[in-house]
Amino acid sequence: MFSKTFFPVLICAVTCCVTLAESSLVLGPNVTQPCVCLEHKLTTKKALMMLEENGGAGRIFLMEQRGIVYSFSPDFRNKKLFLNMTSLVEYDANNVDERGLLGMALHPRFSENGKLYTYSIRRFNHVLYAFVTELQEVSKHIDTSKEKLLMVIEQHNDRRNGGQLLFGKDGYLYIFVGDGGQDSSAQNMTSLLGKVLRIDINKHTVVNNQIRYYSIPEENHDVGGLGEIYAWGFRNPWRCSLDSGSSTGDIFCGDLGEGKQEEIDLILKGHNYGWSVKEGHLCVNQSSCNLTGPEGVPIFAYNHSEGHGAVIGGHVYRGQALRNLTGRYLFGDLFTKTYLHTIKRPVGGGQWEEDRLYYCDPGLCPCHAREAVGGDYVLSFSQDRQGEIYLLMTKSLHPRSTDDRLLKLVPPSHVHTVCTASSLYSYWTSLACLIIAITVNALFMEHSFVNDIILNTIVCRSK
Structure with missing residues (x-):
């Protein structure tokens, strides 16, 4: 009923959907140095x-x-x-x-x-x-x-x-x-x-x-x-x-x-x-x-x-x-504007190891986490009960600065993402994932093993 090329194309579409929706860890395939993105809260x-x-x-x-x-x-x-x-x-x-x-x-x-x-x-x-x-x-x-x-x-x-x-x-x-x-x-x-x-x-x-x-x-x-x-x-x-x-x-x-x-x-x-x-x-x-x-x-x-x-x-x-x-x-x-420090105690003891954690290029970040640091100063850090970390930043050390921000650290994306002001990209991505999921279900409902594998692989959610 289906050509031999249909399955690879479909799997490719499913993989694309997953790639668009999911985020990597701190060091993703397109990131040359460890970095984090910043979400405005x-x-x-x-x-x-x-x-x-x-x-x-x-x-x-x-x-x-x-x-x-x-x-x-x-x-x-x-x-x-x-x-x-x-x-x-x-x-x-x-x-x-x-x-x-x-x-x-x-x-x-x-x-x-x-x-x-x-x-x-x-x-x-x-x-x-x-x-x-x-x-x-x-x-x-x-x-x-x-x-x-x-x-x-x-x-x-x-x-x-x-x-x-x-x-x-x-x-x-x-x-x-x-x-x-x-x-x-x-x-x-x-x-x-x-x-x-x-x-x-x-x-x-x-x-x-x-x-x-x-x-x-x-x-x-x-x-x-x-x-x-x-x-x-x-x-x-x-x-x-x-x-x-x-x-x-x-x-x-x-x-x-x-x-x-x-x-x-x-x-x-x-x-x-x-x-x-x-x-x-x-x-x-x-x-x-x-x-x-x-x-x-x-x-x-x-x-x-x-x-x-x-x-x-x-x-x-x-x-x-x-x-x-x-x-x-x-x-x-x-006075450091491009990165944060991280240190970790080595297994077995010894001197603590230090690495730098940079702020990602916005093109590597999901659409909801593209805040730029620019010349801002980090005043403080905070942490929520889930263990996630936030930056408290100010554009000026002068008390009259009113455009200060609470920013959450989030991981970069797998791929370069094009975002629009209206976030239509995220909307259409989610809609495309939904259509693919419905299509897979309709085409393979009789083939339970294929249905289970593919549907369990699809992850569609709005960013």
Whole structure:
């Protein structure tokens, strides 16, 4: 009934349909170097964090440096004002500013108790402080006048404030504090500056006849110094993250250097990460490079002479779309415009291996993921509960920049794809796949083995 050439043609058509619809891993057949594509999810204004609610409505939260937090539905729609702290935080909307609302963490049981935690720079009696506070959502509303102060940490200038908050796998809250502009504070164990702090926010205590809305974990006490200290010797830890796929609860940080090196640290309890005695792997003062306590050696460091100068800590990739990156830590640099860094711990130990992950040429990307970076700056990274990674980017470091973006990393396509403004290409591709599927079913319904093979091969979906 059919010619001998019909089957190859049909199989070719089916293969074409699959090729058009599916995406490759990071390194596809038409990609000469590892690269990723960028999908636009939201337009932002100096956003520093994206968080995802665990349970409940599964809301997405976007935190902006000026003190605003918006909520979105899981599909990034239905934008609503969630939290407004603009009247509380210190932030200059007319000049480049490192202050503001710098960190936020949702309680592990946020969907039940509505509790969240913020790290912000504020002015009190003409002095700058880092405020760590607890807020609570009640009936879809947050009353900032009822916030609870966990701690306030005096800052010596308006830079190097740190600001990350996160919950570890142990359930404790980790607080990442910069040296506040005072180099020596990072090695001073009677100061909270230049430290990673760990506290238990589920147990309150009374200290000096005042209620303290946290307690100090018993395991902290063998570190020495103030009880809250978990690790020390940091200049300005900017963007730290928990590896969700790690059985040991690994926490990674990017720590900004001063003039020589940027570093990535794996945070270990009771370790000294060097500043201001060391910067990365280098001694600040060649005449003295002795550290107290176990040294926290950077797992990766790079020189400013390479053209970089401000590390942006990222995340360990644990998603499904970019499987070649599984287990690799992705991070960036504020002044690197064409690629991201990835590092991975080699099997059996040894020095961490570094590779560059470039931004793909748009012609290699699916039609929905053709955002160009251009001269944009990476401000921060975020990760959803599926392990996929997002970039928070700005076109200008000036606060008035309003065309900032939240971009999702996605894999490149198998083939060069022609896209139209109306996305008709994707529409007609899907329609062609559907017609082929119906034709196969009609022609071979009597030949079940052929029907099963071909229909199980066809993958048609709109991009």
